[in-house]
Amino acid sequence: MSPKRGITAKEYVEQGRLLAIANWADPSKIQIIDLATSQIAHTLEGHQRAVRALAVSPECKALASASRDHTVQLWDLIKPGDLGRIIKQINGDNAL
Numbered sequence: 459m460s461p462k463r464g465i466t467a468k469e470y471v472e473q474g475r476l477l478a479i480a481n482w483a484d485p486s487k488i489q490i491i492d493l494a495t496s497q498i499a500h501t502l503e504g505h506q507r508a509v510r511a512l513a514v515s516p517e518c519k520a521l522a523s524a525s526r527d528h529t530v531q532l533w534d535l536i537k538p539g540d541l542g543r544i545i546k547q548i549n550g551d552n553a554l
Contacts (some may be wrong), residue, residue: 460504463481465482467480467510468486469512471544475494476490476499477491478502479491480522483508486500487501487503487505488521489501490502502521504526504547505523505531507526507527508526510525512524520532520534520535521535528550
């Protein structure tokens with residue numbers, strides 16, 4: 459069986475200036491790519507298993523990620539010093 463490859467989730471951020479992706483190469487991390495430079499601007503770490511879905515809040519203040527570790531994490535996207543800080547983690551035990 460060949461190794462898994464490709465993107466597992468993606469979401470545009472800041473009116474398309476940035477792209478948040480999760481991929482099979484490092485499935486528990488989220489990379490924020492600056493599309494103007496094609497460089498990784500930030501890497502978000504916190505999930506234990508593969509990230510399967512991403513969504514950005516309407517005001518672009520937070521990024522939500524859902525993982526095979528049965529958690530949803532909300533990440534700060536607006537505070538320069540806290541960019542990528544986990545605001546909240548929701549799991550099967552404390553679901554909405």
